[in-house]
Amino acid sequence: MPDFLSNLTAEGAGSPSQRCPTGGNGSGAGCVCSWCCCGLLNRILVITFMVILACGVVVGNIITVTVFLRSKQFRTPQGYLKVSLALADMMVGLLVVPFSVYTEVALVRSGALPVWYQGYSATGGSRPWQPCNLIGVVFAGCTFVSISTIFLLTAERSVAILKPLHKGSVITRRRTFLLISVSWVAAFLLATSPLLSSRLFVLEYNECSRMCNYAFVPEASRQPSWSILLLFPAFDFTILGGTLVVNVLSFSSIRRYSRRRKFLAEAESQPGSLRPSFSDIKAAKTIAILTLIFTASFSPVAAFVVGNVLGYRWCNFSFFAFWILASNSCCNVIIYSVRDHRFRKGLHQLFHKTLHPFPKNSC
Numbered sequence: 001m002p003d004f005l006s007n008l009t010a011e012g013a014g015s016p017s018q019r020c021p022t023g024g025n026g027s028g029a030g031c032v033c034s035w036c037c038c039g040l041l042n043r044i045l046v047i048t049f050m051v052i053l054a055c056g057v058v059v060g061n062i063i064t065v066t067v068f069l070r071s072k073q074f075r076t077p078q079g080y081l082k083v084s085l086a087l088a089d090m091m092v093g094l095l096v097v098p099f100s101v102y103t104e105v106a107l108v109r110s111g112a113l114p115v116w117y118q119g120y121s122a123t124g125g126s127r128p129w130q131p132c133n134l135i136g137v138v139f140a141g142c143t144f145v146s147i148s149t150i151f152l153l154t155a156e157r158s159v160a161i162l163k164p165l166h167k168g169s170v171i172t173r174r175r176t177f178l179l180i181s182v183s184w185v186a187a188f189l190l191a192t193s194p195l196l197s198s199r200l201f202v203l204e205y206n207e208c209s210r211m212c213n214y215a216f217v218p219e220a221s222r223q224p225s226w227s228i229l230l231l232f233p234a235f236d237f238t239i240l241g242g243t244l245v246v247n248v249l250s251f252s253s254i255r256r257y258s259r260r261r262k263f264l265a266e267a268e269s270q271p272g273s274l275r276p277s278f279s280d281i282k283a284a285k286t287i288a289i290l291t292l293i294f295t296a297s298f299s300p301v302a303a304f305v306v307g308n309v310l311g312y313r314w315c316n317f318s319f320f321a322f323w324i325l326a327s328n329s330c331c332n333v334i335i336y337s338v339r340d341h342r343f344r345k346g347l348h349q350l351f352h353k354t355l356h357p358f359p360k361n362s363c
Contacts, residue, residue: 040108043104043107043108044108046104046210047101047104047105047108049323050097050100050101050104051101053093053097053323053326053327053330054093054094054097054098054101055093056093056330057089057090057092057093057097057329057330058090058093058094060330060332060333060334061086061087061089061090061093061329061330061332061333062090063333063347063350064082064083064086064332064333064336065083065086065087065090066350067343067346067347067350068080068082068083068086068346069083070346070350071346071349073342074342074346077156077171077172077173077175077176078153078156078157078283080173080176080177080180081149081152081153081156081176081180082153082332082336084145084149084180084183084184085145085146085149085150085153085332086332086333088142088145088146088149089142089146089328089329089330089332090329091138091142092138092139092142092326092329093329093330095134095135095138096135096138096139096142096211096212096326097326099131099135099212100210100211103205103210104210116129116130116131130202130203130204131212132202132203132204132205132212132213133195133203135203135212136203136211136212136213136214137188137191137192137195137203139211139212140190140191140232141184141187141188141190141191141192142187143187143236143325144183144186144187144188144190144191144235144236145183145184145187146294147235147236147239147240147294148183148186148187148239149180149183150239150243150287150290150291150294151239151240151242151243151246152176152179152180152183153287153290154243154246154247154250154287154288154291155246156171156176157250157280157283157284157287158246158247158249158250158284159171160280160283160284161250161253161254161280161281161284162249162250162253164280190232190235194214200216201214201215201216202214202215202216203215206318207315208313208315208316208318208319209318209319209321209322209323210319210322210323211322211326236298236302237302240291240295240298243291244291244295247284247287247288247291250284250288251284251288254281254284282339282340283340285339286335286336286339286340289335289339290331290332290335293328293331293335294328297324297325297327297328297331298325298328300317300320300321300324300325301321301322301325303321304317304318304321
């Protein structure tokens with residue numbers, strides 16, 4: 001889920017001649033060598049990590065979508081928002097991570113860059129199509145979808161906490177589906193906006209992060225056009241900041257309600273419909289944990305963006321920053337399993353019926 005500013009440098013995108021050969025030690029002049037691509041053993045370990053991560057992301061989010069859609073109790077606005085979040089994470093596991101695995105395996109097997117990797121520029125001409133034009137947009141778009149969906153989940157829980165009487169009329173399925181559709185369309189429009197608005201940017205496989213990232217075409221490296229990509233961190237931090245503000249308001253209300261519960265007479269005199277339910281409060285806490293974990297996984301990328309704009313490349317750090325963010329795609333199913341007893345019950349029913357599809361015959 002990244003900010004693709006992270007691979008812009010004052011020198012622009014590196015050419016193939018600047019990249020380390022497979023197994024190189026990174027000591028050559030102008031050679032860029034990160035921890036993940038120096039030596040055969042390191043490459044194999046990184047590929048193994050990528051394969052495990054892809055399997056974990058795909059399996060975990062398939063389970064999440066199945067549990068939410070097969071049970072009627074989860075067919076709520078909150079449940080549909082969580083399905084949208086799981087689908088965005090699953091696309092990372094199905095497309096983004098496997099493409100990195102494919103590229104790394106190709107580098108290990110042949111020791112040469114793929115045809116599409118070499119000498120790519122925005123002008124293209126007869127040169128091969130760049131797969132990163134798809135993979136990079138998917139990664140950026142899914143990141144924006146995740147951020148906006150977390151905000152919508154927080155807003156939905158905020159209404160349930162602050163205005164429990166109006167929850168049913170304000171939060172409807174129709175409005176939820178509309179907001180989900182708008183978030184997906186807006187996210188992918190934002191992801192493609194640099195490529196559509198200017199020919200100064202390309203998407204290419206970066207030798208540091210081991211992912212498809214935005215970069216300048218060589219002739220554009222001396223222009224201050226990178227400011228266009230500042231729309232990405234501006235969008236991310238605006239949405240995350242709004243999410244944190246809404247969480248603060250919700251938990252302030254929960255704290256006041258918890259204090260009132262100590263006075264039994266006052267609590268009992270207040271109609272139950274005017275108070276948030278226990279399940280609403282617990283769901284709000286679960287979404288707050290989800291928000292904090294996503295923010296923590298996103299922060300290294302944000303720090304790298306700042307350093308990159310200042311002229312630092314931080315090649316090793318970029319690998320860890322981007323893959324910590326990618327690893328967040330398999331965290332949500334763990335959070336639901338720990339925090340949501342209804343989700344655990346759905347998991348139990350799912351695997352119980354899978355293991356015992358037919359009832360035992362009675363004697």
